[in-house]
Amino acid sequence: MTSASGGIDPVTFEILRHRLITIAREGAIALRNVSGSPTVALSNDCNVALLNDSGEAVIVGPTIVTHALACGYACDYIASKFEENPGIASGDMFLTNDPYVSTPHQTCSVVVSPVFSEDERIGWTGAGIHVADAGGSTPGQVALGAQSIWDEGPPLPPVKIVQKGELRSDIEGDWLSRSRTPAQNAIDLRAKIAANTVMQRRIEELCKRYGAQTIRSVFDRIVTSVEMQLRSILSDIPDGVWSEETYLDYFDQDQTDLYVCRLSMTKRGGTLFFDFSGSSKQAPGVINVTRPALEGYVIRALMATFGYAIPPCPAGVARVIEIDAEKGTFVDCSFPAGTSKGTTSGTYAVFHAVTSCVSKMLVAGGMPERAITTWRAHMPLLDFAAIGVTGRRFAGVFTDGGLGQGSGARGTQDGIDTGSGSEPEVTVPNVETNELRYPWLYLFRRQAIDSAGAGFFRGGAGIEIALIPHGVEEIGSIVLHSHGTECPSSPPFEGGLPGSVNEVSFLRGSSIMKLMKQGVLTSAFSELGGTREIPKPFGRTRLEGSDILYCRGAGGSGWGDPLDRDPEMVWGDVVAGTLSVNAAKALYGIVGSTESGIDAPATRLERSAQLQSRLCAPLFKPKNVLTRALPAICSGCKTPLHDSNIHVIEIPWEQLGNGLSSLADHKQFHLVGRLCGTCGRLFDTYSYLPTERGVPGLTETQLDRGFGG
Amino acid sequence: MTYTVGIDVGGTFTDCVVVDQAGTAWMDKSFTTPEDLSEGIIDALRNTCGHLGIEAEKVLQECQVFGVGTTSLINRVVSRRGARVGLITTKGHEDAVLIGRVVARSEGLAEQNRFDVAAWNKPEPLFVPGSVRGVTERIDSLGTVVASLNEAEVLAAISDLKAIRVDSIAVALLWSFLNPTHEQRVRDLINQAAPEIAVNISSEISPSLGEFERTNTTLLNAYLAPGAANDFAQMERRLQEYGLGCGLLLMQSNGGLAWANELQRKPVYGLAAGPIGGVVGVQKLARAASQSNVVCTDMGGTSFDAGLIIDGQPIFSSQSIIERHRIQVPSIEVTSIGAGGGSIATVDELTGELHVGPRSAGSTPGPVCYGNGGIEPTVTDANVVLGRIDPRSFWGGRRELDWHAAVESIQRRIAEPLGIDCQSAAAGIIDIVDARMADLLRTMTIATGRDPRDFVLYAYGGAGPVHVGSYARQLGASLIVVPLCAPVQSAFGIAIGNFSRHLSQSQPMKEPYDSESIDNVIEQLISQARHDWESAGLDPNLATYQTSVDMRFSYQVHEIRVPIEAGAGQIGIIDGFVDKYEDSFGSGAAFRSAGTEMLTFHLVSTLPAANYKHSIRSAEGRPAPSPGKLRKRDVFFEGQMVQTPVMNFMDLPPDQSIDGPVIIESANTTVVVHPGQSAMTDHNANLLVRTQ
DSSP states (O other), X not given: OOOTTOSXXXXXXXXXXXXXXXXXXXXXXXXXXXXXXXXXXXXXXXXXXXXXXXXXXEEEOSSOHXXXXXXXXXXXXXXXXXXXIIIOOTTOEEEEOOTTTSOSSTTEEEEEEEEEETTEEEEEEEEEEEOSOOOBSSSSSOOTTOSSGGGBOOOOOOEEEEETTEEOXXXXXXXXXXXXXXXXXXXXXXXXXXXXXXXXXXXHHHHHHHOHHHHHHHHHHHHHHHHHHHHHHHHTSOOEEEEEEEEEEEEETTEEEEEEEEEEEEEETTEEEEEOTTOOBOOSSSSOOOHHHHHHXXXXXXXXXXXXXXXXXXXXXXXXXXXXXXXTBTTBOOTTOOOTTGGGTHHHHHHHHHHHHHHHHHHHTTXXXXXXXXXXXXXXXXXXXXXXXXSOEEEEEEOHXXXXXXXXXXXXXXXXXXXXXXXXXXXXXXHHHHHHHSSEEEXXXXXXXXXXXXXXXXXXXXXXXXXXXXXXXXXXXXEEEOOSSSSOOSOOBTTOOOOOOOEEEEEETOSHHHHHHTTOOOOOGGGSOSEEEOXXXXXXXXXXXXXXXXXXXOOOOOBSOGGGSOHHHHHHHHHHTSSOHHHHHHHHOOOEETTTEEOHHHHHHHHHHHHHHHHHSOBOOOTTGGGSOOOSBOTTTOOBOOGGGEEEEEOOGGGGOTTTTTHHHHOSXXXXXXXXXXXXXXXXXXXXXXXXXXXXXXXXXXXXXXXXX | OOEEXXXXXXXXXXXXXXXXXXXXXXXXXXXXXXXXXXXHHHHHHHHHHXXXXXXXXXHHHHEEEEEEEESHHHHHHHTTOOOOEEEEEETTOTTHHHHTTTGGGTTTOOGGGTTOGGGOOOOOOSXXXXXXXXXXXXXXXXXXXXXXXXXXXHHHHHHHHHHTTOSEEEEEOTXXXXXXXXXXXXXXXXXXXXXXXXXXXXXXXXXXXXXXXXXXXXXXXXXXXXXXXXXXXXXXXXXXXXXXOSOEEEEOTTSOEEEHHHHTTSGGGGTTHHHHHHHHHHHHHHHHTTOOSEEEEEEOSSOEEEEEEETTEEOEESOEEETTEEEOOOEEOXXXXXXXXXXEEEEOTTTOOEEEEEEEOTTTTOOGGGTSSOOSOBHHHHHHHTTSSOTTTGGGGTSOOOHHHHHHHHIIIIIHHHTSOHHHHHHHHHHXXXXXXXXXXXXXXXXXXXXXXXXEEEEETTTHHHHHHHHHHHHTOSEEEEOTTGGGHHHHHHHTOEEEEEEEEEEEEESSOOHHHHXXXXXXXXXXXXXXXXXXXXXXXXXXXXXXXXXXXXXXXXXXXXXXXXXXXXHXXXXXXXXXXXXXXXXXXXOGGGOEEEEEEEEEEEEESSOOXXXXXXXXXXXXXXXXXXXXXXEEETTEEEEEEEEEGGGSOTTOOEESSEEEEOSSOEEEEOTTOEEEEOTTSOEEEEOO
């Protein structure tokens, strides 16, 4: 049997395709079993890959795809430089955590290994893990205040860690000596080696049974098949150009700078061209995206969107894209720009921009059910360490706020409340699990009211958490490294509103302990005394006995004019507790009370008044407005739209309630609304950054060039 | 004569096994009657009793055990026919179920929907919208009361919930499994203020760490309990009308039997009953044959279900997902993939790739050869084309299959697009589905740290014995067992089941341990089990009691269940843990210097339900095979049609090995023995196939 597409018969292909997926699963099992660390086993921050001889990741494991992509970049480097010296032989494995070669940041490390059939190298295997600490000035991943990569954990370019099956203790010694957690890193290194060994043996068995050429052909055909499928989907969509602008707020050297990721995506036939030119110049440290990470996050965003139709094969996706970016910008940085927070910083700005452009393309192609405003916004994150009364040490990363965000609204339905992200296995531990493991007590962990971005389809509600130290005198070290506190990080669509921003704050010296002893539990900070402190989003602090830590993870952004949302759906959110009666009126024009439900006549009047008030609002003149896309007709009154019958207004942050009103104090951004001059319906909203506010490295011309649409 | 009866009520068929006190087994099946399951049960029993030559009513009167495994509970969850439930929880944590640890958005989805990210959503919660009330109270991780229970708030919550007409209230407070006093007080207050409302408290339903799963389990129990009580009472009453002389027993997810009136209080413990019975039956047979590591495989119409027995014990999981709701009850772990007789084969128009499943034609319309309107070729159609399934003897000849339709459909939809002949296309479909099953089994076995070649492979269900010869060879298993009751293996497991109780209690502790605390938890669990047996009218002195504890290294997350041997002491328990850890994760993997932690203690107590012989024999005698009976038909092996002997299961000469290729048929199943394999029956009339 030979198929039309040549080479290998379809039955053998299908059997071997599935067997290779199974081999990747076996590798993932070995990785997780041997490591056993909470990062690996609870957060699934690890992955494996099977790669072809060119170092393209053909099959990836079930978790975070960027580890697998990093393996590919490592293989590229090794194949191009090490053939003669130190040589690439059967039984060798190579280790790296160098962001300029492979991984998105230094705390991600990969081990890759060539696979031989007799003397022929037919491919590679790889495994990556996010380790607890890879050195540098600050414990954990982020090097606070780093002014270059020299201030961060020192990257290790690819080195031969295993030679002819023997772990090299000199290299291992070098690797472990860089870290504050050498014992855990040693186990994680063995886990990566074990995963490679398992996968290698199994592929070698397949080569013996089916022949090396057959396995090569299967690798090739998996990639071409995914490429064909993706090109076919793209070919059915009209060609076009879509653009977006996303922001990264970064506090460094006593000020917050805003970094702009500017993307123009062109779809022509079955190919996508990504042009990031005009993005902000690179930062000195911490947040930058190296070229491998840029490519990795573009591919990751596409795999999330098209995962419904194509199997997880990054190499196939890579073949349908071309990426252009300016060297020296924060989305394609030059050495020695620092990268220590690489997986949750600039990469997310890239991820948001790509998701947004692709979703706009899918809407244009008549596939709104596949489109989403964003999977997950920037994350509020903190690392902590404490010593218990018995001398027991605690350390970890607090991810509840980041992972518990709401996802963005989708083209045909709401976003998911406290359900962000595109990786199926990502989860947060139970409150009880965390209280058993860590020295704190949660006062609450709940869906944050009024946090969802309003819209015809609303975003998902975010999460909010408050906790106090418990069983320790204090939590002695809290390293804050959050983005998305100064501006909403996921763009709303078609007149929807942004979701809430992230927040990390403290109530110092509260009376909570006293009140609990009296049998009072309250979440109203106004009743708890003490002093409210909003710390800078990057920095180090501590949590003393009566201090409360508050964290809110953003809500998802909305899609479509909120005044068009079905009143029953709005009221459903009120009943479910994610929307207040006040916000139902302010954001959606729905008038009602908890006792008697919706007041239909008053709602009609309110909605009409709000449309009218938009039409009467003073016109706003941002510089970039002309470059944004304009729909042909108004979705409400069906009037044709053109520049002369639309209004551009500013929507005051203060009106948007809990989670966004704080932005009114910062005055960095304006929220701009474009609406139909006939009926007042919003068809476009976006954050606008006036030129007088500084963006490092962005010129006046670049800022004037316009903001997506 | 006394009998034990096992019934497995499935979506399409109701299976029945009757075993007499001499250990002789009869079996048959009938169509399930969804409106009143007892009708289908009686039909299946009548069909079976036809083979015994006595009246079904007589078996009912004289039976010692009448056990039923049913999907009726799961059907209630699927069709959302449950009670109106409200929830009282700790203030500040009202959204634990809605947050669902974030992962609720993607858990429990079918394989094909797992990466359809834009379509993810969380499951609808089991409580009435707007019926969650948080009350002031707080207990910490040591079980200490940090904030006392505010009873006025509890009364206000009860009053609210009464106003929205809930039938049932679930109470799930943080850390209640360590210190249940607040939950118990809330229950008492509900009983006083609203005696008409049923109450379920989490410290009784699921006393284990993890508020999301514990709350969900309690909610699901509250949701199911009223309907389950009706269903079970109705079934018992109807069977009594037919003359049932003993109490009705039901299969639980843990593989043991429980009286219907017990399970109706904790229906959440009976949700996974269906495929569990098969594993229980295999466990019994494997023990009799001194086989300690076994893979149990059940291939039916829509799915391939696999379970493992390690060192003679089924693998248990403490959590499972029911209709996308994660719950925390002990159940025998069964992993499913969408590979069954009804799995549909397609050729991708764009890439020319051949895919099999996970879409299934199910039982309606079913495979093309059923003639019920199915047009897409399935695995069963491929088996018919290849001569592995005889269209005339399917289901004992009660249903003739349409060979021509199967050929036509594979020819047109698979062979022509691929440019190959029909037989090659059918063989390709079978090879792909067999390889997928082998891949699953391999992953499952290596996840336990064991070599798949060291397992004995049992195959049952309608299609398992047709395919096992191939997936066993790929796995490297050297011995296959097709049990006597293969077509009705779950019913068999139920018929020979024991009473069983699994009790758990989370009690987190860190090394160095306080031996007295360990002893106290164990004593408390044993005393609870003895009390349960007495309440069920059974003698606790006849039961066995096995305790174990989930342990892990500090800073790590793998929990391993370690048996606690009497008198082992904490050193013995820790050593047992380290040994088992290295057994699973490799020598040297143990992170001993980190210290260990104990989390949840478990007690498994079993009590025999009936006296039966270990050697189960077939109902029919074993007449000497007559050479004249030997039939032959063309069957596809190794690339060509081969004239292959066809033998009746009952005609196999005892203790004599028959070399493949050979087809061995019984009323409800077909065993395909490949070239290079050989078959013989053991003294209990199970078929053994050696692969090398």
